[in-house]
Amino acid sequence: FFVSQEDINDSIVTIKGDDIKHIKNVLRLKENDKISVCDNQDNEYIVKLDNILNEEVTGTIIEEVDIRRESNINITLYQGFAKGSKMDMIIQKATELGVKRIVPIITDRAIVKINDKKKEDKKIDRFNKIAMEASKQSKRGTVPEVSNILSLDKAIKEIQENGSFTIVPYEDENQVGVKDFIKDVKNRDINIIIGPEGGFEETEISQLKSINSKIVSLGPRILRTETAGFTAIAIVMYELGD
Ligand code: SAM
Numbered sequence: 001f002f003v004s005q006e007d008i009n010d011s012i013v014t015i016k017g018d019d020i021k022h023i024k025n026v027l028r029l030k031e032n033d034k035i036s037v038c039d040n041q042d043n044e045y046i047v048k049l050d051n052i053l054n055e056e057v058t059g060t061i062i063e064e065v066d067i068r069r070e071s072n073i074n075i076t077l078y079q080g081f082a083k084g085s086k087m088d089m090i091i092q093k094a095t096e097l098g099v100k101r102i103v104p105i106i107t108d109r110a111i112v113k114i115n116d117k118k119k120e121d122k123k124i125d126r127f128n129k130i131a132m133e134a135s136k137q138s139k140r141g142t143v144p145e146v147s148n149i150l151s152l153d154k155a156i157k158e159i160q161e162n163g164s165f166t167i168v169p170y171e172d173e174n175q176v177g178v179k180d181f182i183k184d185v186k187n188r189d190i191n192i193i194i195g196p197e198g199g200f201e202e203t204e205i206s207q208l209k210s211i212n213s214k215i216v217s218l219g220p221r222i223l224r225t226e227t228a229g230f231t232a233i234a235i236v237m238y239e240l241g242d
Pocket of ligand 1: 169216221
């Protein structure tokens with residue numbers, strides 16, 4: 001279970017919200033049963049349950065787990081908004097692989113058009129719940145944030161401001177790979193930008209080159225948009241040893 005640091009006082013942990021139902025009705029836990037709790041800062045504890053009430057569950061920390069599961073590479077995945085349930089899968093798997101942030105982006109060839117703020121907010125809420133569930137199942141020490149949807153222009157502006165190393169996998173690039181650039185990474189903050197089903201326009205690639213992004217190949221075969229992100233994340237993690 002994830003709690004915030006404010007929910008841990010001395011060695012007493014308070015769990016609120018939907019997790020109460022999960023503890024009571026799904027897992028059917030009882031007082032004195034043990035659970036694993038994470039403070040979203042990569043600290044994990046074994047907690048013995050003391051009181052299981054309708055409004056809150058409290059327990060006592062009996063052990064601090066001595067494992068750090070978070071990667072020390074901070075990957076932000078800018079993902080071209082994919083259709084149907086693909087985004088759900090992309091968020092779930094990118095979370096398992098250890099990314100720190102996911103930003104859905106709308107590019108020129110996006111099939112999905114988002115023009116209703118309420119619908120967008122609902123989608124982002126759902127994506128954040130998927131990231132939370134995936135973090136729990138992979139026993140991550142933090143939950144990645146799924147940010148609001150950005151246009152490619154706004155994403156580029158954000159990247160220029162944060163100045164992080166940026167990789168753009170592009171199927172028409174067939175010379176250079178991630179490996180050729182990875183030695184240039186100064187700190188461990190890396191952006192990966194993936195196009196949607198229709199890929200990037202050439203003008204978008206020129207725009208991305210102009211902010212000094214590294215345009216890379218992920219191999220000779222064309223990968224689905226949902227496969228490309230996972231592949232790039234895995235290569236970066238492998239190359240940087242995490
Ligand atoms: N039509 C397929 C689909 O429906 O998913 C393929 C989409 S591919 C054009 C989507 C994105 O994946 C591209 O914009 C690019 O970022 C990345 N990509 C796919 N294959 C790649 C490759 N071999 N090298 C580099 N990037 C690739």
